[in-house]
Amino acid sequence: MKKILVTGGCGMIGSNLVKRLVKEGNDVFVIDNLWRGKLEYLNDTNGKSVIDLKTRFFNMDLSIAENADSIILDVDYVIHLADIVAGIDYVFKNQGSIFRLNNLINSNIIDSCRKAGKDIVKGFIYVGTACSFPLTRQNSLDVIPLKEEELYPALPESAYGWSKLMGQYETDLLEKETGIPTSTLMFHNVYGAPCDFGERSQVIPALIRKAINSDSEPFHVWGSGEQGRAFIHVDDIVNALCLSLDKGLGEGVIQIGPSICTSIKEIAEQVIKISEKNIDPLYDTTKPEGDKARSADYSKAKRILGWEPQVNLEEGLRQQYNWIKMQIENHKL
Template sequence: MDWNGAKVLVTGGAGQIGANLVERLVGMGAQITVADNLWRGKKSNLLKDGKPMINMETQFLELDLAERAACDMACAGQDIVIHLADVVAGINFVFGNQYFLFNKNALIDNNMIQAALDAGVEKYVFVGSACSYPADKQAVLNPPPFKEEDVYPALPESAYGWSKLMGEYLCELAAQSGKMETGVLRFHNVYGPRCEMSPEKSQVIPALIRKAIRHPKEDFVVWGSGVQRRAFVYVDDAVEGLIRVVERGMGKGAIQIGPDFSTSIREVAEQAVAASGREIEIVFDPTKPEGDMDRAADWTKAREILGWEPTVGVAEGIKRTYAWCEAELHRLDNQT
């Protein structure tokens, strides 16, 4: 596929995955429009070497995609939509705002896909989540790596997992209309540069990196026992999956993006401390929620259909993320 000149809408394009995708697509000559309400995304994420990657006056739309008119505006004239926008944050927010989160994501996903259909968009990519797997499958350590079909019978632990599964189903139904090609990637835990680091909205790796950088002003406390495990995906590998699903994976059903092994949160904490180069005591707080116990991805389908494989290991990925976070926090500190 020739991306040069393709009109591509990236929803959530000022977020971690979206901004890294925008950088990649701009380099390939695509004409990018970003739609983002800046709830977690930041305009600064769309800078490269201090300069905007897109025209922020004409190619950036600050919109609430829970509103249908906003979705119509964003989809108008687009060839491809890559729909990353959703409401998510750390585990405390996810489980503390379940109705809000499910309702908002359902509105966003329904409005976006209908707007894309009405606008005549040719290709539509939806990003799901490994949180959609049944809670009982993730409740034990070292389960077999999940296959795509293991998501059913459905019983996600969280409203977030349910919302993302419903988004996948919407894509299946839209594809059946014959009016639009759809592609679905089911991401495991993505991390990397341009991540959200705030205490309110950050997920585990950026949260622990922030604590390591801020220590001793901020205590290095790990939520839960540290035994819980996740399959972490470096953001560049996630972006590669998004490029390849448009090129090779449309109409192929959900495709997982993640490694076939998991890493404990204790190991993540140790890697964050190692990246700091300092001696920091790691404190675990078992009174805090841990979420699902363990999950990993059987990425056979990604390999066979997309030619995709994970390329950046957790230790190297955390080093790169730590360096970005340290520079970003220094920049923010200098602004105050």
């Protein structure tokens, strides 16, 4: 049995990961300040939390130094998911605070591991983002899958991408200085449930919400719709994290995402199809699009972890649509 700390463990990725780790017999600790995550996301099908909230959950702000020091001393492995992120509007309107807070969060949790040392911490997994790749490799619709070695020279488009890259660099330093084996998984655009589908939501849940509420909310799509992303279901992400815990430590940066780039227009059309409604999408080119397009060369993930995407995009979208629809309907009651 492994004793594992998951930061950001009440979010979409974190809650699914915690459930998987508990199911596999691990003793799981969770840190989350509940900015986006919710305690209810840790509940099983019977409505009961999969961890003991009194002894294994810590409502904690990791931007405050030394908050996690004592918890680190009680665990064997740390999976660091916690960060400040939201939809593209929030990211570009709050770049300074996002950069500052993410650097504090990352540096503080890494420093706690550094102080604990390799006799305590047997492994550290950091979650990076495809947003950290250079803008020059993401500013064209002519998509060539990204490779890990293309990270430098660094030129992320957003402060979010820069902040995550800084955490990735400090993770490398942690391994070099302490001997604690680390793994950095660079995620592409993750979707799935549970998720935030309100004002701070990302593109897929936002479009699904607009489709469900089409009688009262216009189906606006930000940008031309031509911009694309490599969308990856949360179940595939959880698989990658669990595989990295067993096979990825000490293997450096590993990209997690599909080799296919799907345009936002295609996502919008799929969501409308799933809704079975007669919706005419409105493309708002005054809104930011972010990077033009990207996809992943996941050959390293396949070679090191034995990982490949498994969840079909249409089926994943249908699952997320049904989850958000249920949440909206329950809220209206």
